[in-house]
Amino acid sequence: MEPGSHKLYNVHGFHSRNFLDTYCSGKAEMAFAHDSVRYPMMKFHNAFSSGDFKGDVLIDFSIGPVVHHLYAAQEYFRDIILLKPTEHCIVEVKKWTDSRTGAFDWSHASTIATEVAGNSDQCEEKEAGLRAAIKHVVKFDLNLENLTDPIVLPQADCLAIGCILEVISKDLEDFVNNFRRFSKLLKPGGRLLYYGGLNATFYMVGGERFHMVKYNESDLRDILSNEGFVITHLEVSQRKAESDLCDFDSVVFCTAYKE
Template identity: 30%
Template sequence: MEDTKMFYSDDYPTEFDPNFYVQLYEDPEPNPMFGDLMSFTLTNYHKAFDSGTIKGTTLLDIGTGPTIHNIISAAPHCDNIFLSDFCQSNRDILKQWHDGSLEFSFDKIFEFVLKQEGKSKRDISERVAGVRDKIRGILHCDIRDENLFSTNFLPQVDIITSSLCLEAVATDQASYEQYARNMVGMLKPGGHLVMFGCVGGTFYTLGSKRFISFGMSRDELKSTWKKVGIEIISWDECVRPQQEYYDADAAFSMVGRKVPDF
């Protein structure tokens, strides 16, 4: 590790390297840094949306980062998709993928998803076009603000997806709860939340840089989401042996529904 300084959420615009991140996430096969996190994530997104119970007019992905894996399984089940991120550099990557100018194709990820759906990799170009066609905006988002989209008006949506966002921003349980509440505030009563995060942990590394990651126990996480109005429908975990790249105990997948009268 060349640099042991800890970086926080405000450092992402200058210290987070989206191109390095994209290269790690271009392939769903296990890698030394993230193990089988990507295949776990893609498999559980497929399970969530393949159930047929999660659908609606509009989907919002919060904290998209420079990848589009969160929305591939979801796209056939909604009409409009909004991507969002705090960093301009990440949004630039997303815009390049959307207009077809990004050098990374994410084809391996699409192939993985289509295989789970019983489809051939010959269908990749059709699915790519279908996902692109449903993207209505790539927005600046700050989960720390009660109004996440202060520069854009966006009404409550039917579905929210999010992956590894809150733990990258929260610094304690109180802030995690507040940011979770902000997220749920964008969801219609009765709408669905499909998200991924970490159980435990204090950091993860990207290249030579170490970023803070606030992790809570399984019980603390479930209690927090219930407190902000989410009825947990399913919960799954992927144990991740601690190593030099991160110290999380596990990754979790959660499907929830916003309590109608919350």
């Protein structure tokens, strides 16, 4: 399906709180509790706790104002930098990092993070630690040669990409070009953590339909290989959500390093 009939996240934006309520909330009826929250949190935790992902700087590109997949990162990186394409999203993230009234409630994610780490009595410490580790929330613009101009970011030891290439790209060629631009921020030898939705064409936020690029496991393997990455782990999990708000059929988690 052509993106012209759907909105593009980075061009048109969506209401950030609506997105969080739909795909990331702690409500019992939230259909995406496993696919969007618990599963990526578990996979990122396992990767970080392996000891292979550590250093000074982690740069994260993820859809919307999400932070939950990074709970474990605070123990392995001095600085976490979030890159977002819309001001509305940045404001929503900063409400949480600054502990402001009306911030999104991530307590369900804190509970998962502490359970996975085996220290279920440290929820508040986990939240405080992640807030402190997120040093910057910066806007990026795909129309700029330097995505964050006038800010020049340090090269990262680790790059985390979460369900964003498929929602900011018009087609698979655009997906590849955007990944190439993201990966320039990663040091040679640096590590990649990737999470995405496969075979999707759209997702809904607040009654509005947004475009997604359809790609599969084979496409992702080819892209990473062609862009100079060596895959160290890749797994695909069939979706658990029963909802017509998004048509992905599975999720993919991948780790790799840049040659």
